[in-house]
Each structure stands twice: as C-alpha cells, then as structure tokens.
Amino acid sequence: MITGGRVLMGSLTNASNLGILLQSQAAPSSSDSPDAFFLSGSSASFLGSRSMVSFEDVKRGKGCNRSFFSPFDHDENGDEDLDDYFHQPEKKRRLTADQVQFLEKSFEVENKLEPERKVQLAKEVGLQPRQVAIWFQNRRARWKTKQLEKDFESLQASYDSLKADYDNLLKEKDKLNAEVANLTEKVLLREKQDKQEDKGEVKEPEQAQQPLLDTCSDGEGSKVSVGACKQEDMCSAKSDIFDADSPHYTDGVHSALLEPGDSSYVFEPDQSDLSQDEEDNLSKNFFPQYTFPKLEDVDYSDPSESSCSFGFPAEDHDAFWSWSY
DNA sequence: TTGTGTTTTATTGCCTCC
DNA sequence: GGAGGCAATAAAACACAA
Numbered sequence: 001m002i003t004g005g006r007v008l009m010g011s012l013t014n015a016s017n018l019g020i021l022l023q024s025q026a027a028p029s030s031s032d033s034p035d036a037f038f039l040s041g042s043s044a045s046f047l048g049s050r051s052m053v054s055f056e057d058v059k060r061g062k063g064c065n066r067s068f069f070s071p072f073d074h075d076e077n078g079d080e081d082l083d084d085y086f087h088q089p090e091k092k093r094r095l096t097a098d099q100v101q102f103l104e105k106s107f108e109v110e111n112k113l114e115p116e117r118k119v120q121l122a123k124e125v126g127l128q129p130r131q132v133a134i135w136f137q138n139r140r141a142r143w144k145t146k147q148l149e150k151d152f153e154s155l156q157a158s159y160d161s162l163k164a165d166y167d168n169l170l171k172e173k174d175k176l177n178a179e180v181a182n183l184t185e186k187v188l189l190r191e192k193q194d195k196q197e198d199k200g201e202v203k204e205p206e207q208a209q210q211p212l213l214d215t216c217s218d219g220e221g222s223k224v225s226v227g228a229c230k231q232e233d234m235c236s237a238k239s240d241i242f243d244a245d246s247p248h249y250t251d252g253v254h255s256a257l258l259e260p261g262d263s264s265y266v267f268e269p270d271q272s273d274l275s276q277d278e279e280d281n282l283s284k285n286f287f288p289q290y291t292f293p294k295l296e297d298v299d300y301s302d303p304s305e306s307s308c309s310f311g312f313p314a315e316d317h318d319a320f321w322s323w324s325y
Numbered sequence: 326t327t328g329t330g331t332t333t334t335a336t337t338g339c340c341t342c343c
Numbered sequence: 344g345g346a347g348g349c350a351a352t353a354a355a356a357c358a359c360a361a
Binding site: 091092093094112113133137140144227239 | 346347348349350354355356357
C-alpha cells in the first residue's frame with residue numbers, strides 16, 4: 001500500500017535513481033529492457049532493490065571501490081548475470097561487509113546524519129542517500145537497545161549490592177533485638193530477686209545499694225571481672241556494660257533501666273569500687289564518660305560471642321540502636 | 326533439508342521542529 | 344506543510360540445530 005508523502009518520496013528517490021541507471025547506461029541489458037519501464041510503476045520496495053542495484057552498477061562503472069559491490073564482484077560475465085538479476089523477483093539485499101564497516105566507522109564519529117553528510121556517505125559507500133539514512137536509523141535503534149541492556153545490567157548490579165547490604169543489616173538488627181529481649185528478661189528477674197531479698201532479710205545499707213556490676217566482682221574489691229559472673233553469659237554481661245549509664249536509650253525498656261531514683265535503676269556504677277587507674281584504662285577503651293570493666297577482662301570463651309560487638313565500632317552501636325528502634 | 330530463531334533492511338504512521 | 348526522527352512492524356536473509 002502506498003500512502004503518504006514518505007512513500008511517495010521514496011518512490012521519487014527510486015525513480016530518480018532509475019533515471020541515473022538509464023542515463024548512465026551502466027546496465028546495458030536492462031536499459032533497453034521492458035523491465036526498466038515496468039520498474040517505474042512498481043512498488044517502492046521493488047524500486048528500492050532495483051535502484052540499489054543500478055546505483056551500485058553506476059558507481060562501479062565510474063571506477064569506485066569494487067569491494068563495496070560484492071553482489072557483482074563474482075560477476076565475470078556481467079551482462080548475462082545482470083540480465084538474470086534484473087529478471088529475478090524482488091529480493092532484499094544486505095549491505096556488503098565493507099559497506100557496513102564504512103558506515104559503522106562513520107556512525108562512531110557521529111550517529112546522526114546531516115543532509116550533506118548523508119549524500120557524501122551515500123556517494124562514498126555506493127548506496128542511495130535514503131538507504132544510508134535508513135541504515136543510520138536502524139543503527140541508532142540497535143545502539144539504543146544495547147544501551148538499555150547495559151543500563152539494566154548496571155542497575156541490577158547496584159540493586160543486588162544494596163539488597164545484600166540490607167539483608168545483612170536486617171540480620172544484625174534481629175540479633176540485637178534478641179539480645180535486648182534477653183537482657184530485659186534478666187534484668188526483670190534480677191529485680192524480682194532483689195525485692196524478695198529485701199523483704200526476707202535485713203541488709204546493710206551499703207550492700208543494698210551495691211550496683212549490679214559489683215555483684216560480678218571477683219572479691220578483690222576494686223578489680224571487676226565480668227568473666228567471674230557465673231550466672232551471666234558473656235554477651236549479656238558485656239551488654240550490661242554497654243547498657244550502663246548509656247544516655248542514648250530513649251525507648252521504654254532502656255530508659256526504665258536507667259532512670260535514677262526508679263526502683264529498677266540497678267546499674268548505677270559505684271565509682272568508689274574502681275581505682276583511678278582502672279577508670280583511666282576504661283576511658284581509653286570505649287566510652288570515656290562511662291565506668292565499666294575493661295573489655296580485655298571479659299572471658300570470651302566462645303569466639304562466636306565476640307559477635308556481640310557486631311563488627312563495628314562501639315560508638316556505632318548507639319547510632320544503630322537509635323536507628324533500629 | 327528443514328524448521329526455527331535471530332539479524333538486517335525497509336516501510337509505515339506518528340510526532341516534533343522550523 | 345515539509346523534513347526528519349523514532350517506534351513498531353514486515354519481510355528477507357542468515358545461522359544453526361536436528
């Protein structure tokens with residue numbers, strides 16, 4: 001179906017090309033053939049194929065690079081073969097490797113065609129300007145498809161990386177949640193025991209106010225050894241240390257633990273139990289404003305328990321807590 | 326050889342720009 | 344309104360396994 005100006009333009013282009021064919025007399029067997037006149041009334045695509053052939057033949061006749069015109073390179077008996085060729089039904093013909101290579105190089109330089117460049121390229125490669133334009137059009141489409149594939153792969157890689165990070169953070173968060181639950185349970189249990197002891201026996205005032213950490217002392221007074229705590233696992237003991245006096249907990253659980261004057265405030269450090277040297281050592285470790293045992297005093301019998309530090313600096317824990325809850 | 330999937334060439338219709 | 348670009352599509356050419 002031939003509708004619209006585009007096809008008409010193509011027909012005119014091909015018709016003018018046919019004119020070149022006829023004027024150049026480059027195809028003697030066809031110039032006097034009825035097909036030459038038949039072609040002028042044929043479909044645009046039919047003319048296209050014919051006109052391409054004729055244009056190539058014209059170029060060849062003018063001594064252009066023969067390698068561009070491989071359909072005829074094998075043609076030693078030109079007239080006969082051309083005659084056969086012109087009597088073939090319409091066939092779509094691919095560009096030769098040389099033509100494609102030439103166009104590819106041109107495409108690399110500039111993927112769009114100005115009219116002058118299109119004509120110039122067409123002359124150099126031995127095609128119609130319209131064929132060159134179509135080739136560039138299709139080449140841009142292929143380039144765009146490949147570009148989209150590259151972009152997709154890049155985005156996919158980014159997504160996979162972020163997903164892995166996110167999954168790791170979720171795991172860490174679950175660990176920390178479990179630890180919080182464990183510690184909360186233990187603190188409540190301890191609190192309950194303390195209350196029962198208060199009711200059942202009279203305590204000396206100093207003992208009654210003994211902080212939880214002191215219950216873990218090894219009996220040497222100032223030396224605090226969490227490793228001597230029989231009832232606490234290492235992770236929770238260390239977490240007791242971290243939790244003590246931490247100003248960053250704003251949730252209900254931690255604030256309840258840390259509120260001075262509240263009956264549940266059991267982690268008040270008794271600084272009188274620590275020597276100045278020990279306090280200095282502690283300050284060198286993690287939180288200078290806090291007082292707790294040195295980490296190296298902790299007996300991590302199970303290496304896996306070292307994961308309580310979660311692989312990132314202690315100061316990051318607070319950020320993580322505040323982020324997670 | 327043949328069926329099938331892919332690539333390439335070309336057309337069509339729509340859109341934008343001048 | 345014409346020229347040219349793009350997306351969608353047709354169809355020929357090609358590649359390749361069975």
